[in-house]
């Protein structure tokens with residue numbers, strides 16, 4: 001596959017931020033770009049094409065894309081609920097929050113609702129332990145989660161698409 005000129009221009013801009021010959025350093029921002037301009041996930045074909053653009057091997061792209069939970073390797077919903085499950089969040093009730101979301105949306109961890117709106121993912125520490133339990137929703141953090149807050153967040157998401 002090939003990317004549009006708009007995308008390849010943006011990739012070239014990202015690569016310019018790094019010293020010559022160090023184009024692999026642009027890999028994470030390039031993967032973000034491809035994911036955000038696509039359907040919020042990365043395909044094998046896209047990752048292979050990224051390897052071509054950066055003149056690195058496909059395995060180097062797969063290693064990064066599979067390591068970081070922020071990259072989705074299968075289609076996800078419009079809203080991805082990434083609930084932290086590391087120690088401080090767990091001690092403050094993240095398990096109950098995860099169970100509540102599962103029951104409320106009738107999905108398991110890693111699944112997407114039938115309407116394509118929500119995906120539930122668990123994440124390791126997101127660096128906001130003082131606000132536990134918390135989750136990432138797009139580019140925002142939702143903190144001190146309770147079932148009531150989850151209800152309100154889901155409702156706000158639903159309203160946003162009306």
Ligand code: FES
Nearest residue numbers: 084089126128129
């Ligand atoms: S343990 Fe949840 S943000 Fe650090």
